[in-house]
Amino acid sequence: MELSTLWFLLIALLFIGYFVLEGFDFGVGMLLPVLGRDDRERRVLINTIGPVWDGNEVWLITAGGAMFAAFPEWYASLFSGFYLPLLLILLALILRGVAFEYRGKRPAASWKRRWDWCIVFGSVVPAFLWGVAFANIVRGVPLDAGHDYTGSLFTLLNLYALLGGLTMVALFLTHGAIFVALKTTGDIRHRANLLAERLGVCAAIAAVLFLGVTLLRRATPAAVVLAVLAALCLVGGLIANRMPSRTDPQGRREGWAFAGTAAAIALAVASLFADLYPFVLPSTVDPLTNSLTVTNASSTPYTLKIMTWVALVFTPIVLLYQGWTYWVFRKRIGTSQIPEEPAPVPAAGGRAT
Amino acid sequence: MDATELARWQFGITTVYHFLFVPITIGLSFLVAGLQTAWSRTGNEKWLKLTKFYGKLLLINFAMGVVTGLVQEFQFGMNWSEYSRFVGDIFGAPLALEALLAFFLESTFLGLWIFGWDKLPKKIHLACIWIVAVGTVLSAYFILAANSWMQNPVGFRINPERGRAELTDFGAVLTNKVAVITLPHTVTGAFLTAGALMAAVAMWHLVRRPGRDTEAFRSAVKLGSWTSLVAMALLFITGDIQGKIMTEVQPMKMAAAEALYSTEQPAPFSLFTIGTLDGSRPVWSLDVPRVLSFLATGTFDGRVQGINDLQAEYTARFGPGDYKPNIPVTYWSFRLMIGLGVLAALLALWALWSIRKGRSPAPHKPSTRLLMWGMIALPLLPLAANSFGWIFTEMGRQPWIVFSQMKTAIAASPAASSGDVITSMIVYTLLYGALAVVEVGLLLHFARAGLPDVTPPPATESDEDRPLAFAY
Numbered sequence: 001m002e003l004s005t006l007w008f009l010l011i012a013l014l015f016i017g018y019f020v021l022e023g024f025d026f027g028v029g030m031l032l033p034v035l036g037r038d039d040r041e042r043r044v045l046i047n048t049i050g051p052v053w054d055g056n057e058v059w060l061i062t063a064g065g066a067m068f069a070a071f072p073e074w075y076a077s078l079f080s081g082f083y084l085p086l087l088l089i090l091l092a093l094i095l096r097g098v099a100f101e102y103r104g105k106r107p108a109a110s111w112k113r114r115w116d117w118c119i120v121f122g123s124v125v126p127a128f129l130w131g132v133a134f135a136n137i138v139r140g141v142p143l144d145a146g147h148d149y150t151g152s153l154f155t156l157l158n159l160y161a162l163l164g165g166l167t168m169v170a171l172f173l174t175h176g177a178i179f180v181a182l183k184t185t186g187d188i189r190h191r192a193n194l195l196a197e198r199l200g201v202c203a204a205i206a207a208v209l210f211l212g213v214t215l216l217r218r219a220t221p222a223a224v225v226l227a228v229l230a231a232l233c234l235v236g237g238l239i240a241n242r243m244p245s246r247t248d249p250q251g252r253r254e255g256w257a258f259a260g261t262a263a264a265i266a267l268a269v270a271s272l273f274a275d276l277y278p279f280v281l282p283s284t285v286d287p288l289t290n291s292l293t294v295t296n297a298s299s300t301p302y303t304l305k306i307m308t309w310v311a312l313v314f315t316p317i318v319l320l321y322q323g324w325t326y327w328v329f330r331k332r333i334g335t336s337q338i339p340e341e342p343a344p345v346p347a348a349g350g351r352a353t
Numbered sequence: 354m355d356a357t358e359l360a361r362w363q364f365g366i367t368t369v370y371h372f373l374f375v376p377i378t379i380g381l382s383f384l385v386a387g388l389q390t391a392w393s394r395t396g397n398e399k400w401l402k403l404t405k406f407y408g409k410l411l412l413i414n415f416a417m418g419v420v421t422g423l424v425q426e427f428q429f430g431m432n433w434s435e436y437s438r439f440v441g442d443i444f445g446a447p448l449a450l451e452a453l454l455a456f457f458l459e460s461t462f463l464g465l466w467i468f469g470w471d472k473l474p475k476k477i478h479l480a481c482i483w484i485v486a487v488g489t490v491l492s493a494y495f496i497l498a499a500n501s502w503m504q505n506p507v508g509f510r511i512n513p514e515r516g517r518a519e520l521t522d523f524g525a526v527l528t529n530k531v532a533v534i535t536l537p538h539t540v541t542g543a544f545l546t547a548g549a550l551m552a553a554v555a556m557w558h559l560v561r562r563p564g565r566d567t568e569a570f571r572s573a574v575k576l577g578s579w580t581s582l583v584a585m586a587l588l589f590i591t592g593d594i595q596g597k598i599m600t601e602v603q604p605m606k607m608a609a610a611e612a613l614y615s616t617e618q619p620a621p622f623s624l625f626t627i628g629t630l631d632g633s634r635p636v637w638s639l640d641v642p643r644v645l646s647f648l649a650t651g652t653f654d655g656r657v658q659g660i661n662d663l664q665a666e667y668t669a670r671f672g673p674g675d676y677k678p679n680i681p682v683t684y685w686s687f688r689l690m691i692g693l694g695v696l697a698a699l700l701a702l703w704a705l706w707s708i709r710k711g712r713s714p715a716p717h718k719p720s721t722r723l724l725m726w727g728m729i730a731l732p733l734l735p736l737a738a739n740s741f742g743w744i745f746t747e748m749g750r751q752p753w754i755v756f757s758q759m760k761t762a763i764a765a766s767p768a769a770s771s772g773d774v775i776t777s778m779i780v781y782t783l784l785y786g787a788l789a790v791v792e793v794g795l796l797l798h799f800a801r802a803g804l805p806d807v808t809p810p811p812a813t814e815s816d817e818d819r820p821l822a823f824a825y
Contacts, residue, residue, distance in 0.1 A: 043825065050825045051464035054419065058456045064426050065449035072441020072517075079430025079437075080766035083773045090427055091780055094420040098788060101416035104825045105795055148434070149768040299442040303520045307446060310453065318457045325461055328472055 003304035004294045007070040008280065010311060012273035014066055016266045018059035019130070019168075020175075023265050024258075025049040025056055027176015029096065029123025030169070032116055035180060035192055039112060043338045046100065046119075048183040051329045053100065055322055057093070069307055073147055073297035074280040081141060081149025082133055085156060089126045096122025127172045128165040132156060135164025138214060138272050140282035143290045147297075150285070160213060167210040170203035171234075171268070175261040178241060182254035185334035193241060193252050200238040200261075207234060207268060214275060223275035230267035237261045357765040359774040360432040363781065365747070367424050369740045370785050374418035376739050379493060379540060380547025381411045382486040384580065386479075393479050399569035402804040407551060407573075408482075409805075413795050415463065417788065424781065426452075432774060436754055436764035440502075443509055443520045447499040447527075455492035459485050493543075494536050501532035503755050504746070505602040511758070518758060530598055538591035542694075542742065545584035546735040549697050552577030552704050553731040554800045560714055560721060566804045567713070574708055578701040581735075585698035592691075593648065600649040600657070603756060605667070605676060606749035608660045609683035611645050618656035620645040626684065671757070678751040686745035690738050697734035700727045 028049050036042030068075040079086060095118040103115035139160055142150045177196035181189050211227040237260015245251035276282075280297050283290035298304065354362075385408050392400035426448065429437050437444075465473065466481040473481070508525030509518045520526065555573035558566065600607040613620060622644035627637045646655040660677055667676040707714045707724055714721040754761040 046825045051468040054460040054464055055457065058452060058460050061423065061426055061456055062449065062452035064430075065445065065452040067445075068426075068429065068437065068441055069445030069449040072438055072445055075430045075441065075445070076434035076437040076766075077768070079427060080432070080434035080768040083431055083766075083769050084776065086427055086431060087777045087780060090424055091784060093423055094784060094788075097420040097423075098416050098791075100825060101412060102791065102795060105413070105799070146767065148766075299445070300519045303442050303446060303523075306520075306523050307449065310450060314453050318453065322457065322461055325465055328465065329468060 002294075003301055003308060004070070004298035005278075006308065007066070007298070007304055008273070008277060008294045011063060011066050011070065012270060014059055014063035015273075016269045018056070018063055019269050020262050020265050021056035021059055022053070023127075023172045024175045024179035024262075025053040026123040026127045027172040027174070028180060029119045029176075030127070030173055031176055031180065031192075031195070032119055032123075035177070035188060035195065039109070040335045040338050041188055042112075042116060043104070044184055044188060044333055044335055045180060046103070047333055047338070048180060050100070052322075052325055054097070055325065057097070066307070066311075070299055070304060071280055071292075071294070071297040072299060073292055077143060077147045077149060077281055077292060077297075078137070081143075081151070082136070082156065084153050085129045085133055089129050092122040092125035092129075094122075096126075123172075124169065127169045131165035131168030132161040134168075134269075134272055135161040135210075135214075137281060138276050139217065140279075140284045140287070140291070142285045143281065143283035143292070144285070145290055147281075147283075147290065147292055163206070163210050163213065167203070167206040170199065170206045171261070171265055174199040174203040174238075175258075175265060178237070178254060178257045178261055181241070181252065182258050183332055185332045188334070189251060189332075193254070196241050196257070197238070200234070200241065204231070204234055204238065207231065207264070211268060211271060214272065218275060220275055220277070223271045226267050226271035226274055230264045230271060233260050233267060234264035235260075237264060354771075356769060356771045356774050357762060359771060359778060360765045360769070361761065363432060363774060363778050364428060365744070366778075367421065367428065367781055367785075368747075369743065370789075371418070371421040371425055372739060372743060373736055374414050374421060375493075376539075376543035376546040376736070377414045377550060378411070378418045379486075379489040379543035380545075380580070381407060381414065381550065382482065382489050383544070384547055384551055384576065385411050386482040386486045387576070389479050389482055393475060398807060399566070399572065399804075401807050402566065403569050403573055405805045405807065406799075406803075409799050410550070410554070410796060412463075412467065413792065413799065417792050419460070421785070430766075431777070432766055432769060433754075433764050434766035434768065436759065439517050439759050439764070440755060441517070443502060443506075443518055443526060444499050446520070446523065447495040447502075451492050451495035451499075455488045455495060458488035459492065462488065490536075490540060493539060494532075497535045497539060498527055498529060498532040501529045501535055502526055503753075504599075504750060505529055505531040506755055506758055518755070531595075531602060534591060534595045534598055538588065538595050541584045541587040541591060542735065542739050545581050545588060545694060545697060546732065546739060548577045548580030548582075548584060549701060549735050550577070550732040552581065552701055553728040556704050556707075556714075556728045557725070557800070558803060559708070560716055560725060562803060563713065563716065569804060571708055571713075574704055578705045581701040582698055582705075585694060585701075588694060596648045597651055603750065604658050605660065605663045605678065606683070606746075607649050608658060608663055609678045609680055609749050610687040610745065611657070612680050612684040613645065613657060613659045614661050615659040616656065616662045617659065618646070619643040619654040620649070620657035622648065624688070674752070674760075676752060678749050683745055683749045686741040686748065690741040690745060693734045693738040693741065697731060697738065700731045700734070703727060704731070 028045055032042055032045055036045045064075070067078075099115040099118035099122060103112050103119070106112075133156075136156050136158075139158070141155065144150050174196055177192045177199055181192035181196060184192065208231055211230065215224055215227060237257045240253040240256035240260055243253045243256075245253055278294050279291055280294055281292040283292075385404055388400050388404040388407065391397070392404055429444075462481045462484040466478065466485060469478050469481060506518070507529050508520060508522035510521050511517075512519045552574050555570040555577060558570045559574065596607065608614075611620070611622065612626065619642065621640040621642045623638040623640045625639045643653040645657055647653050649655060649657045660680070664676050668674065703724065704727075714724055750756055752760050752762065754764045
């Protein structure tokens with residue numbers, strides 16, 4: 001296999017990792033006001049993803065860095081072309097990251113409410129816009145001979161791309177609800193189960209529509225197979241979400257359900273990449289000359305070879321310790337484990353007398 | 354202003370802002386790791402209290418460093434796509450490595466450290482914060498290797514067909530002599546900053562809250578101040594070596610640091626200059642003879658090339674054009690970097706002096722009041738010095754974005770309009786401004802709060818219901 005093809009696969013893998021992992025923490029973020037009825041419940045929700053969300057986000061940074069290193073032309077055209085959506089994504093991710101860290105730092109309800117909205121905004125917006133962005137990547141955008149984007153913001157907001165955005169949001173909502181059910185106890189778990197049932201149906205409809213339209217435009221055999229598998233996994237996960245747990249009659253088979261939605265997201269994204277190959281950013285104008293492909297966008301074989309070795313050595317290590325984090329924090333949590341507010345800070349400016 | 358000019362301002366603003374948080378993160382993660390190690394070794398509760406106290410300040414700061422770092426990675430593609438195309442084959446690899454080797458490490462083990470207080474064995478929990486600290490330096494190394502390539506491109510060839518620079522020797526990029534010396538200089542700058550922050554906060558408590566955790570805060574003043582002093586000494590050494598390497602690879606930058614227009618042997622160093630508005634001619638200046646010669650060459654009678662000679666040399670080499678950076682900016686940022694850093698070290702020394710041999714500064718004495726003003730300035734000075742250091746090194750490289758290979762003027766994104774760049778500039782400015790207010794408010798709040806109570810929760814509760822330690 002050509003190294004550039006290998007790197008196309010690796011970048012696909014990094015984005016799959018990003019969407020599967022950050023997908024559920026986006027979902028949890030979006031569901032914060034829905035599943036968290038009071039502050040204590042919202043803290044339960046945030047603490048389910050507390051130790052891991054930042055590590056999940058690094059998948060995006062790594063994907064971006066890998067794209068820059070392996071396909072500089074792709075990185076350059078995509079990031080300068082999708083300027084305003086990316087700006088919004090950055091704004092959202094900044095607010096969200098700060099919100100997790102800062103919301104618990106002051107006791108005032110208004111303080112927390114504001115950060116809660118930052119978390120919701122910071123989860124919905126990137127979920128939707130990544131869907132829009134990937135739909136446009138697969139669909140193709142107008143590029144000139146220098147591979148520079150010539151469209152406007154509204155070129156990107158076409159119906160197909162908006163459907164992609166909605167699909168992403170629906171999938172992440174379902175994925176997040178099932179994650180909450182998997183990680184909590186008591187009432188929240190139950191409500192998350194029920195919500196996942198309803199959200200799952202929406203997600204399934206949206207995903208089938210979106211992948212269907214994608215494959216009608218252009219279908220490669222691999223993309224079709226992966227899309228069908230994605231649909232099956234989603235349905236399987238939703239069925240598991242309805243089956244009673246063997247250990248706890250109140251609960252459902254959330255582990256299997258989560259595996260199902262995770263696999264569905266992974267396979268759906270894989271299907272998009274399979275449909276894209278060998279392009280990385282097709283052009284709708286003069287596609288034969290202006291499109292970016294794995295060949296004309298890639299770095300030199302020397303750079304790719306070095307990167308391949310680094311990836312082969314370090315990716316397993318990363319997976320190992322990230323996996324370990326999930327193991328350390330594997331226990332379910334409930335409202336009873338949320339500590340009281342920290343004691344209020346003594347009045348400021350207490351000068352010595 | 355055209356899109357390139359706007360993109361430059363944006364890069365400057367977002368990078369200086371990002372780099373307010375980075376040095377604190379690097380330095381403080383090591384200091385907190387040190388505090389926790391002291392607790393683990395001695396069992397003395399004061400170290401645990403200090404770990405949690407400064408740990409909280411670290412986390413507040415860390416979050417800002419992470420989110421503002423996102424902008425940096427996206428910005429190369431968004432605003433500088435021509436640059437990205439030209440250098441991607443070389444510049445992208447260290448960025449990818451930074452994410453894979455450092456960011457995963459930092460984020461994952463920081464999560465384990467925050468949430469793992471009662472979940473992990475003590476030794477492993479301690480290892481987590483050390484891993485975070487090592488991760489911050491790894492990250493610094495990779496990004497500095499990338500930046501150093503822009504200052505001193507090595508290990509590449511130009512492919513005229515694809516119009517880009519291509520990697521031929523990755524080892525040369527990673528061992529670039531500019532990178533090898535810039536890393537210790539930057540990291541010691543981080544220690545100067547974090548030490549200053551630690552000492553200043555602790556001193557505030559000693560004076561304003563006498564009798565409360567005095568023993569612990571005295572230790573923190575000592576640790577912070579000594580860290581800053583040692584860092585300053587190392588900054589002089591690393592900075593000196595860096596100056597000589599810079600003279601070798603970017604002589605124009607050294608000439609611009611002194612605003613030295615004509616070649617001189619020996620060359621003086623001016624502490625202060627009143628120049629004409631365009632900076633081309635000094636009206637009055639306070640000179641120390643031969644010092645620039647020493648900074649640039651290591652001997653007191655070394656020859657230092659002047660701006661005009663270099664301009665002529667570059668014109669012959671690269672064709673007609675203006676090869677001078679903005680001289681007033683480079684001249685003053687160079688001096689401010691050094692001057693403010695030294696001032697911070699002096700303040701740290703004062704803090705140590707004021708608590709010598711078990712003494713403590715008496716409240717209400719005028720000298721104590723002055724000391725308090727000094728303590729407010731103490732963490733701000735190194736932050737400013739760091740910023741001026743970066744402004745000097747980046748502005749001193751102009752008009753090049755990659756020295757001798759690509760000019761900044763042709764590096765911006767053709768696809769990003771002025772409107773796009775203005776929009777993002779407005780968004781970042783408003784967002785960063787608001788976040789600065791929030792962040793400083795929180796830092797002050799928790800800095801004032803004093804040391805936390807570290808008595809463990811009653812052991813009677815069942816494990817199931819035990820509250821999470823350090824939960825969000």
